[in-house]
Amino acid sequence: MKRIAAALAVLVLAAITVSACSSSTGAAAKPQLAVTGAYVPQPPLQDMAAGYFTITNTGGASDKLVGVSSDAATDVSMHITTASEQMQQVSSWTIPAGGKLVLGTGGNHLMLMGLERKLTAGQTVTFVLHFASSPTITVSAPVEPADYQPMAMNMPMG
Numbered sequence: 001m002k003r004i005a006a007a008l009a010v011l012v013l014a015a016i017t018v019s020a021c022s023s024s025t026g027a028a029a030k031p032q033l034a035v036t037g038a039y040v041p042q043p044p045l046q047d048m049a050a051g052y053f054t055i056t057n058t059g060g061a062s063d064k065l066v067g068v069s070s071d072a073a074t075d076v077s078m079h080i081t082t083a084s085e086q087m088q089q090v091s092s093w094t095i096p097a098g099g100k101l102v103l104g105t106g107g108n109h110l111m112l113m114g115l116e117r118k119l120t121a122g123q124t125v126t127f128v129l130h131f132a133s134s135p136t137i138t139v140s141a142p143v144e145p146a147d148y149q150p151m152a153m154n155m156p157m158g
């Protein structure tokens with residue numbers, strides 16, 4: 001009788017340990033996203049514009065940017081720039097755990113088509129970012145002069 005009770009106690013302890021362990025792992029394995037440096041260069045044409053930002057993921061799991069909408073354009077698509085300087089549309093971008101997704105001149109960018117208004121420096125464009133697992137993030141991006149360069153790009157590397 002005593003031996004059975006002891007065995008039960010061990011089983012119960014084991015069950016508690018397993019559930020505590022799996023729940024803490026679950027909490028750690030979530031993406032944690034932050035968007036910085038969003039801007040839209042004042043477009044040279046009236047029918048399309050580009051959008052840039054950086055998404056940093058400090059969480060323990062990767063996430064994917066799967067879609068973007070905006071108050072300034074009827075259509076926002078995600079484009080990469082290929083080695084031959086061609087633009088190509090993609091359906092998602094991965095933001096790795098502990099990593100970042102960088103959009104910038106000459107590389108990954110948002111393409112705004114069907115502009116709702118003329119975009120000039122000083123205005124603000126709103127982007128709504130949709131992710132595979134994280135909640136939606138709304139970003140306010142200032143319209144900057146056409147020749148604007150983000151600070152980070154002017155800093156010496158290393």
Ligand SMILES: [Cu+2]
Nearest residue numbers: 079087110111
């Ligand atoms: Cu493009």
